[in-house]
Amino acid sequence: MATASVRTLCAFSRPFFPLLSCRWGNFCNLVPRTHLRGSGRAYGTGGTGFRPRLWVGVPLRGGGRALRCAFLVGGGLGLCYTLRSSFQRQLAEQKCDEQNNQLKLTLYQYKTCPFCSKVRAFLDYHGLPYEIVEVNPIMRQEIKWSEYRKVPVVVLNGTVQINDSSVIISALKTYLISREKTISQIIVCYPELRSKNEKGKEVIEYSNKYWLMLTENESENLYPEKDSRKEEMKWRQWADDWLVHLISPNVYRTPSEALASFDYIVHEGKFGFLEGIFAKYMGASAMYFISKRLKYRHNLQDDVRQDLYKAVNQWVSAIGKKRKFMGGSQPNLADLAVYGVLRVMEGLQAFEDMMENTKVKTWYQSMEKAIQLHEGKM
Template identity: 40%
Template structure:
């Protein structure tokens, strides 16, 4: 009986490995096609009207984004910062110990977290992706320069105290009356990205065991799993094999059932993506000639899947490619990420 169990385990492991290698080779080929597509689109002289906010963040104000590289909510915030060319320091958190978050003054050590150190010495710590984006945008379009990060943080803390109000975190304080229709549509699709789109991500990237292993290889390659610390390799190994098993066989099925996704979860991903493509229509972006906050929210959620099989399937079997390519080009071009701060080396 023991030999049967060992033989079965060996066969399953070998099957998973071969399936993973097949996916890996297929991914390499398709990734090359994707980058070729982006490059060819980049060569086209398209005029994109980027309507930058009226107010820029002060040069002496320091902004840090504390994140997990493959977190969809972190990618939403990063997409906003990149598109608007806001200088920031990116701090990748080690999920096992979170030493990068020990100095934070907030109780909950969660990502994304944005820490803003103003030249006056005031420190503001922000959490919850949609609220972070709303606060930053409220600051940037404040043409009278009457708001500070700390005053806006107080404002958003007050209006979001009622947990039943699901709209407050999407409000932009300095939108004028002439922008109300724009705000309504923008809010509707920002909320859709949080309530609908994000929930199809995990069941798709952990769809089966081979894909789950591939996903964790991407996560550990992009994330902070100790870098060159002595415990980095054991942590990476455990995250890849135990994490992929747990996510594939426990979490993904629960999320699939909870969010009432199709039996074939890829189909749910395609349906949601096609819903967004239909909303954008013939325009370059949801915001018209320039991306709005809805564009950045949807792009951020989908961006977290880059280099994964689900992402390549999405590009192949939906019409999202042209819009996604434009968004990727703009965010990469405008990004002012100052440097990638690695802190776990010394841990």
């Protein structure tokens, strides 16, 4: 794909740079016949009689003229190549921006939802423009059109719906790398599976959701290191299956923390005045007790902070001392997933305690910077 693009650009640029197709014998005809004898004006210099030192020791007849001609030709070639390279780069960047702008993305979310935060981290890192629709968590009128009643949901160009945070990220990443496939062609590779849990409630899952649908060459370019693809998938799943379940028990650990958490949720979410008051006090009380049940369900310690610290330090140890991110010099999808989950605790006591009692701070700040600067823009 990249090779074809370069060929197209080179073919397109030829009419703008006819000098490159000239033969050597024709170059002299393009050089002004300027005479440098006596007190005449030197070519490309200042006033009468001024001559650059470059020409002082050079004979002004015969071979000197050829040398000057070669010098000017070389400079002209260099300028042409520079201009052509700049033109190609600008055209490629413009083409990339146009392709990205064709993605009209609408994200239906709860701002404080860790799964929604994962998707925002991905979109922001890759510099993809998107519109946010904040969903009222009580009435959910904003997604009444959808049979799938959870968030996040992404709608592409007003027609294609993608559900589940990991499917959204995998499908969009595949699209960014493999432009020959449409989103509709990609999402069929993540089929929906319906089943019932032990309580008889219907559960929806998606196959292959941590897998990118790439060709062998695309995979080798994206994952040059051995086992880096497996590592990314492992930690993306870890973020969904383990890390995310540590958030609620930690942010609702005590009555005061539960109240502070719901104060933040109401402030950032979409609530009416009475809904906000109800959600803040009743929600905080309910989640305080629910968090206790979650602690036992997931076999957490009495001090749930210790489980959070252990998990975060486990993540930092997996990155190691030689890598800035798990993806190396740039974040991969596992980095974005873990960052997105942890970010929802910002401003709360659990986040401050995590920063103070684990080794995650350097990585977290590097992630924050990479996302703010859209360093993954393709």
